[in-house]
Amino acid sequence: MKNAPIGIFDSGVGGLTVVRAIHDLLPQEDLIYVGDTARFPYGNKSPATIIRYAQQITEFLQKQGVKLVVVACNTATVHGLAALREQWALPVLGVVQPGVDAALEATRSGRVGIIGTVGTIQSKAYQQALLQARPELHITASATPLLVSLVEEDWLQHAATQLILEEYLAPHRAAQVDTLVLGCTHYPLLKGLIGQMLGPEVALVDSAENMARAVAERLRQDDLGHSNSKRVGTIQIYASDLSTQFANLAHRFLGREAGTIEKVVLTD
Ligand code: DGL
Numbered sequence: 499m500k501n502a503p504i505g506i507f508d509s510g511v512g513g514l515t516v517v518r519a520i521h522d523l524l525p526q527e528d529l530i531y532v533g534d535t536a537r538f539p540y541g542n543k544s545p546a547t548i549i550r551y552a553q554q555i556t557e558f559l560q561k562q563g564v565k566l567v568v569v570a571c572n573t574a575t576v577h578g579l580a581a582l583r584e585q586w587a588l589p590v591l592g593v594v595q596p597g598v599d600a601a602l603e604a605t606r607s608g609r610v611g612i613i614g615t616v617g618t619i620q621s622k623a624y625q626q627a628l629l630q631a632r633p634e635l636h637i638t639a640s641a642t643p644l645l646v647s648l649v650e651e652d653w654l655q656h657a658a659t660q661l662i663l664e665e666y667l668a669p670h671r672a673a674q675v676d677t678l679v680l681g682c683t684h685y686p687l688l689k690g691l692i693g694q695m696l697g698p699e700v701a702l703v704d705s706a707e708n709m710a711r712a713v714a715e716r717l718r719q720d721d722l723g724h725s726n727s728k729r730v731g732t733i734q735i736y737a738s739d740l741s742t743q744f745a746n747l748a749h750r751f752l753g754r755e756a757g758t759i760e761k762v763v764l765t766d
Pocket of ligand 1: 508509510512513538539540541542570571572573574615618646681682683684
């Protein structure tokens, strides 16, 4: 299994921020990515639907012979991680716990903010995991659904994005958070603007970077790292709907050529 690929999935293109972070940290690993573009977005769908989608994708990845599955999507993690772990014997890692661990490490004042999709925030997965570790934390959580579209539009420094962020970040400013968890695949691309707006005294927890570190740690623990640490691994991308829009976005999110993107048919 050491030389098998790592499977990574998301509702669409956003999870490529996680692929990029994993490839940067573990370049020797082969990566297989599935973006469920035909059914994007996941952020406002019911938990039952998300669980079914996540199961179908994990089934596909397992058939590709992956050694580990990374649920790059925050919404799929909060709704589907437990079901996937119950169903499959292979290791399945979600994006929430690494973000929680990083937030716990970063906060000095104990005042932590979380932003994410409606599904992620309503599930309270981040809030509960943080409070379980440190019940005295003061948490401010808010759904910031417009940010996904703004990132896909490439409005990363646009005045409209800044205006919307002013509104979205207001409760976090009022609560004087010293740490903000970017609880969505797309938000690492807004790290620059959010950082400028909140200033250096607020730590931004990037779920992609922390997920990559968690993958490295798990491979080490299970002795599953690729046997040739000098090689450069491949990145194979599948999408449930192919469009030029996806191909363009994939290039931007991945930060390099995305190669040939193949179509995947996902069924029960
Ligand atoms: N990938 C989703 C997440 O991280 C954001 C996009 C969507 O709503 O599907 O929650």
